[in-house]
Amino acid sequence: MKKLVVALCGLGFMAGAAAQSLPAEPQYQHIEQQFAALNLTVNAVSEGPMDNMLQVFTNKGLFFTSANGQFFIEGNIYDLKNQQLVNEQQMRPYIKQQVAKAADGVIEYKAKNEKYVINVFTDPTCGYCRKLHNEMKDYNNAGITVRYLAFPRGGVGSETYLQMQHIWCTKDSRGAMDAAKDGDKIQPAMCANPVKSQYEMGQSFGINGTPAIILPSGRLIPGYQPAKALLAQLEAKS
Structure with missing residues (x-):
């Protein structure tokens, strides 16, 4: 399983042009701001598959983050108990909803x-x-x-x-x-x-x-x- 974990607070840079994003719910505004630093537009945020984790649907796909927004997780998460790729399961309702709109x-x-x-x-x-x-x-x-x-x-x-x-x-x-x-x-x-x-x-x-x-x-x-x-x-x- 390949994944990259980056401490957002320690990145030490800001993107030249912050991504334009949808207004986040108040409790998730810090996530929106942190992801903007990576030029990622936040489309939706919800509770993730593990404690103190959020799943963030962006203009470039699904990512995960710690609840405080400090750690950015890129890569696949596997549910060994249910033998399934979490990323795919979490994306399905989102994809289905968006495709229906189009x-x-x-x-x-x-x-x-x-x-x-x-x-x-x-x-x-x-x-x-x-x-x-x-x-x-x-x-x-x-x-x-x-x-x-x-x-x-x-x-x-x-x-x-x-x-x-x-x-x-x-x-x-x-x-x-x-x-x-x-x-x-x-x-x-x-x-x-x-x-x-x-x-x-x-x-x-x-x-x-x-x-x-x-x-x-x-x-x-x-x-x-x-x-x-x-x-x-x-x-x-x-």
């Missing part, structure tokens, strides 16, 4: 006989994203509806970020996505779009690559999964 901004490939809905953070230039897309019929035939969320790997301001805005703003966004996954040029089209907010949401889940699949349970699966293997996991309600 439902209106997805590009959907709906299964005719829908049994399950998955959300996939995608990038049209990603090889395994194209492989997943080329097998869309397999997912749909298995009863799996696929909803795409934007995650331009190059970040905000990249060429892919601009391309994804064009895709989301095109009247036929599905057709534009199909064309982009085939490597075709997309005609410029700009509008108010969710690409930036979806990318930032993915970062807050700790995503740093594509495809990244979100199951209905809120479980995050990094990387490509063939339809048969994915269906087995969905049927197991994992």
